[in-house]
Amino acid sequence: MTRVTDPAVVREATRKSGVVWVHVDGHPPRAVWHVWDGDADYVLHGGGEQVVPGLAEAAQAEVSVRAKSNGAGILTWLADVTTVDPADEQWATVEPLLRKARLHAEPDPSARWRRTATLSRLSPR
Numbered sequence: 001m002t003r004v005t006d007p008a009v010v011r012e013a014t015r016k017s018g019v020v021w022v023h024v025d026g027h028p029p030r031a032v033w034h035v036w037d038g039d040a041d042y043v044l045h046g047g048g049e050q051v052v053p054g055l056a057e058a059a060q061a062e063v064s065v066r067a068k069s070n071g072a073g074i075l076t077w078l079a080d081v082t083t084v085d086p087a088d089e090q091w092a093t094v095e096p097l098l099r100k101a102r103l104h105a106e107p108d109p110s111a112r113w114r115r116t117a118t119l120s121r122l123s124p125r
Contacts, residue, residue: 001064001073007039010077010124013065014041017074018101021064022122024054029064035097040123041079042094044102047116056083056118063122079122086114094119 004010014020015036022043023029030052034043041063045052055061064076084091095110098119102109113119 001076004075004077005125007124009075011036011039013074014063014077016068017065018068019066021066022052022055023062023064024052024058025060027053029062033101033103034122035094035101037094037097040121042084042098043120043122044098044113044117045120046118047112049113049117052120055081055120058120060125061122078125080125082121082123084119084121086119090121091119 018033019031020034020041021029022032032043032045032050032052034041043052043055045055058081061079061081062076063079065074066072067074084094099109
């Protein structure tokens, strides 16, 4: 796959993909559901949600985007990883998008997510 650094290309490809592959050094890549908002991608993990070993502690990760139609690799991009605090305004902005994207979630997982999950912000480098 081609590594891309153009933020517009990264944004367009990533936000159209329902699943991306996140690779943190020392761990195998993981397919994860995510949401794109503004200038970054967000992944909710842990606490009964998807498991992404090493992401909560990572400063960087590689994200691979594949085509929805056939799964073929489209591009990869490098991300700076930060954790969004549940008290942060960004959490409140992204959470409704996460609820919409999360398939088969309980009616309102918000309280559980805030207590037990980690929200990672993946910003293109």
